[in-house]
Amino acid sequence: MEHAHKRNGNLAYVGVDIGGTNTVIGIFDESRALLRKRSIPTLLPHLPSKTDHPAAFYDKLTEDIVALAREAGCTDGLAAVGMGVPGRIDPFLGRAEAASNLGWYGVPFAEQMSKRLGVPVRIDNDVRIYALGELTAGAGQGYRNVLCLTVGTGIAAAIIADGRIVRGNDYYAGEIGHDSVEGHDVPCPCEKRGCVETIVSAAGIVRLARELLVSEGCHSSLRKLGRVPTAFEVYQAAADGDHAAQAIFRYVGDVLAAKLLTAVCLLSPDAVIIGGGVAEAGELLLGPVRAKIDAGYVHAKKPAILKSTLGDTAGLIGAVTYARSANMDDGGHG
Numbered sequence: 001m002e003h004a005h006k007r008n009g010n011l012a013y014v015g016v017d018i019g020g021t022n023t024v025i026g027i028f029d030e031s032r033a034l035l036r037k038r039s040i041p042t043l044l045p046h047l048p049s050k051t052d053h054p055a056a057f058y059d060k061l062t063e064d065i066v067a068l069a070r071e072a073g074c075t076d077g078l079a080a081v082g083m084g085v086p087g088r089i090d091p092f093l094g095r096a097e098a099a100s101n102l103g104w105y106g107v108p109f110a111e112q113m114s115k116r117l118g119v120p121v122r123i124d125n126d127v128r129i130y131a132l133g134e135l136t137a138g139a140g141q142g143y144r145n146v147l148c149l150t151v152g153t154g155i156a157a158a159i160i161a162d163g164r165i166v167r168g169n170d171y172y173a174g175e176i177g178h179d180s181v182e183g184h185d186v187p188c189p190c191e192k193r194g195c196v197e198t199i200v201s202a203a204g205i206v207r208l209a210r211e212l213l214v215s216e217g218c219h220s221s222l223r224k225l226g227r228v229p230t231a232f233e234v235y236q237a238a239a240d241g242d243h244a245a246q247a248i249f250r251y252v253g254d255v256l257a258a259k260l261l262t263a264v265c266l267l268s269p270d271a272v273i274i275g276g277g278v279a280e281a282g283e284l285l286l287g288p289v290r291a292k293i294d295a296g297y298v299h300a301k302k303p304a305i306l307k308s309t310l311g312d313t314a315g316l317i318g319a320v321t322y323a324r325s326a327n328m329d330d331g332g333h334g
Contacts, residue, residue, distance in 0.1 A: 012074030013324060014065055016083040017126060017315030018042060020101040025065055026316030027072040030079075032137075035072035037316065040064050044102060052106045062116040081121045082323030084129030084315045085109060088171050091124040097171070122323050126315060127174065128165050130308075131158035133318030134273050138310040143270040147263060148308075149176075150276035151256075151285075154197045159267065176259055177201075200256045202231035202278055208248045209234050220244035235281045249281060253288025260289065261296045264303055275308030282307060 012035075015026040019042060027036040043057045069078060087099030094110025096102070114121040131148035134140040140148070146160040157174035159166040166173050177197035184194035186207070198204050210228045212218050221242045222229045229237070238245035260272060272293070279285060290305040297303070308314060 010074065010076050011079035012069040012072060012077070013079050013320050014069065014081040015316035015319030015321075015323070016061070016065070016081065017129070017312065017319060018083060018085050018102075019126075020086065023061065024312060024316060025061075025068055026313070026320065027069050027074060028316075028320045029072075029074070032317070032320065034313070034316065035074070036068050037313075038064065038068050042102070047103045050103050050105050052104070052108075053112075054102075054104060054107060058112050058116060062113065065117065078117055078119045080119055080320075080323040081113065081117060082129070082319035082321070083109070083113070083121065083123045084126035084319050085123050086126045089123055089125045090171060091122065091167070094121065094123055096123070120323070124165070124322060125158070125167075125171065127156040128158040128167070129318035129322060130275065130314045131160055131273070131318065132165065132321055133310055133314035133316065134275070134308050135160055135163075135318075136321045137317050138314055139273045139306040139308050140271060143304075145267065145269045146271050146273060147260070147267060147269045147303075148273045148275070149256075149260075151200055151202075151274060151278040152276035153202055155200050155256075155276075157263075161267065176263070179259060181255055181259075196255065196259055200252055200259075200278075205231040205234050205248060205252060205278065208251065209245070212244055212248065218244055231278065235284065238281070238284050246284065249284040250288050252278075253285050254292060256285075257289040257292035257296075261293055264293055264297055268299075269303045271304040271306055273306050273308050275311075275314065279307055 013028040017024045021042060022039045023042045024039045026034055028034055043060045045056055085096050085099060086101060088097045090097050096104040096107040096109050098105055110121045110123045127150050130150060134148055135146055140146045144163045149157045155177040157176050159174055178190050178192060178195045180194045181196055181199060186198040187193050188195040188198050206228060209222060213223060221237050234245050234248055238249050286305055286307055294302050
């Protein structure tokens with residue numbers, strides 16, 4: 001028993017999922033079992049200005065990682081740290097080149113965190129890390145070619161080909177959110193018009209519901225709210241059989257599927273995994289996507305269209321897997 005206790009109290013492997021509002025830290029043991037998880041506010045006192053050195057966040061994150069590792073009984077310190085960071089990330093230099101919602105530009109994040117923690121730190125784009133988590137322990141297990149999307153406040157995608165992360169030129173592979181939808185002219189915060197993200201997102205669902213409720217002849221239980229519904233309320237109404245709310249999800253699913261079909265034809269993935277808050281709608285969203293891709297993909301072996309299974313833990317598992325998996329690519333830091 002003493003030997004087993006020593007093993008559990010050995011080194012901590014750390015996965016971190018950084019978001020614009022909250023950052024989640026996970027402490028894992030050598031067998032990749034999650035020992036502790038904690039969400040902390042993403043400390044960004046510099047906003048709305050830009051920075052290349054968010055020192056306050058470096059220090060706060062370091063403090064919380066060390067404290068949580070101790071709480072988990074990892075008394076021998078840290079072994080390795082992996083982090084998912086939103087935006088355009090250079091994993092080879094360990095830099096957040098452009099994380100606009102964090103106000104980070106040219107931030108040497110991995111280097112600074114490695115100095116503070118005293119161990120190697122590897123970072124990559126948060127959706128690619130999320131995809132790696134699903135591939136390792138979630139819906140993507142057993143597959144080597146996966147297209148993974150997260151649909152929430154916005155939409156982003158990641159590509160795993162032959163078990164390796166695909167990043168593309170300037171690390172922009174998978175950024176489908178700002179591709180245009182033909183015949184659609186709604187302004188997008190990116191300053192373009194008609195982007196996929198203005199439809200396939202929580203904000204897009206809210207906008208569609210608002211437009212529907214002001215149209216003549218619309219009969220929906222959502223009218224009883226007396227205000228614009230949230231995306232979750234649209235989902236609840238659809239799940240309860242509201243035809244208007246169901247039509248919104250069919251439309252969102254059809255738009256998403258139309259964009260995915262081109263990617264599926266190009267990449268021939270084993271599976272398409274959809275996660276994020278909007279994916280919690282399940283078959284209300286996945287059903288239309290599956291039907292359109294199955295009908296439009298001419299080859300006999302259709303890709304599986306799957307809902308992610310790990311939730312926010314996917315980012316943690318992906319981050320710690322990335323920290324420990326040198327064979328994923330030649331990237332990293334430290």
